[in-house]
Amino acid sequence: MEDLVTAPTPLDKRWLTEAVRLREEHAGPLEDQEANRHARQLGGDLATRIETRALFLAERDDMTGALRHWKQGARLALLALLLLAVLSGAGLGLAALGDGQRPVNVFWALGSLLGLNLLMLLGWAMGFALSGEHGAGLGRLWLWLSERFARDAKAAHLAPALLVLLQRQRLNRWLLGLLVHGLWLLAMLTALGMLLVLLATRRYGFVWETTLLAADPFIHLTQALGALPSLLGFAVPDEAMIRASGDSLPALDMARQAWASWLLGVVLVYGLLPRLLLAGLCLWRWRQGRERLTLDLGLPGYAQLREA
Known part of the structure; x- marks a missing residue:
């Protein structure tokens, strides 16, 4: 039940994806081999895989908590x-x-x-x-x-x-x-x-x-x-x-x-x-x-x- 309440909305997902992009623009590429592998496993089109990668990195680096x-x-x-x-x-x-x-x-x-x-x-x-x-x-x-x-x-x-x-x-x-x-x-x-x-x-x-x-x-x-x-x-x-x-x-x-x-x-x-x-x-x-x-x-x- 808690997951349903705190799960990111579609807007939150795109928001976090943009935040990860801006962070990499300012601080350089993140260590993302595991995130890329996770995105490829889940599949989908390019936009979906980029979003999956960004959400993985955001969760790993606690950006989802910062969003809350x-x-x-x-x-x-x-x-x-x-x-x-x-x-x-x-x-x-x-x-x-x-x-x-x-x-x-x-x-x-x-x-x-x-x-x-x-x-x-x-x-x-x-x-x-x-x-x-x-x-x-x-x-x-x-x-x-x-x-x-x-x-x-x-x-x-x-x-x-x-x-x-x-x-x-x-x-x-x-x-x-x-x-x-x-x-x-x-x-x-x-x-x-x-x-x-x-x-x-x-x-x-x-x-x-x-x-x-x-x-x-x-x-x-x-x-x-x-x-x-x-x-x-x-x-x-x-x-x-x-x-x-x-x-x-x-x-x-x-x-x-x-x-x-x-x-x-x-x-x-x-x-x-x-x-x-x-x-x-x-x-x-x-x-x-x-x-x-x-x-x-x-x-x-x-x-x-x-x-x-």
Whole structure:
């Protein structure tokens, strides 16, 4: 039963094969006569025999143990990033509504909840379209944390090997995209939950304010932003409520509830759902591409093994 749990997956096997190749490139050929004989006995095509040889060497030199340690470190690093996302989302919700002692400026609240998220989403889209390097900074942070948590000198070639393997079919963009959108999804989900808790336990008034602009742009913007959430059942303040909120703090509970529902709906539709859809897309493409990963037998490190 333990073997079934700890047995390397197809991705792990190709990963270890790449790690062995990189190790031999940097440190020179390994003593592999027994590994080559083992690979020839098991047979298969060239890629299968190269993989068998690499797994034999990885097991002999305890690189498989280093891989387990690295994956444990990666899980700890991911857990730390998830915790950071939860704290960030809770902070966004608290900052947007405050303590209830002062009326909430709806557009300042909306900007604090969605502004950074939408800017980062725009940056992701531009990076994806131009170079595919979106999320590279967050990905490097995750890899760095994974290595620090692993604390295994034999894992030195594992992170570079994973990057080389994934870049071959541009899978790194989907894996990093899944990481980025998943973290933002958790942050927005936490922010939405914090909004629900605060709105359910405190009494908030909502206003909008301006010195230079007329009321009409705010009315049109509020109704335009609320159009999609209204399809999901969220309320949209009518024109009279919006105008009253611009003149003074509305005392009607109906107005409070309409603004609260509008704010929740806008955060859900424009903050949470795009990240959910993009995370789902990245997960689907990652699973598709992972099944098609193969070794590049044209690399010098593999070509030299053809005769052996």
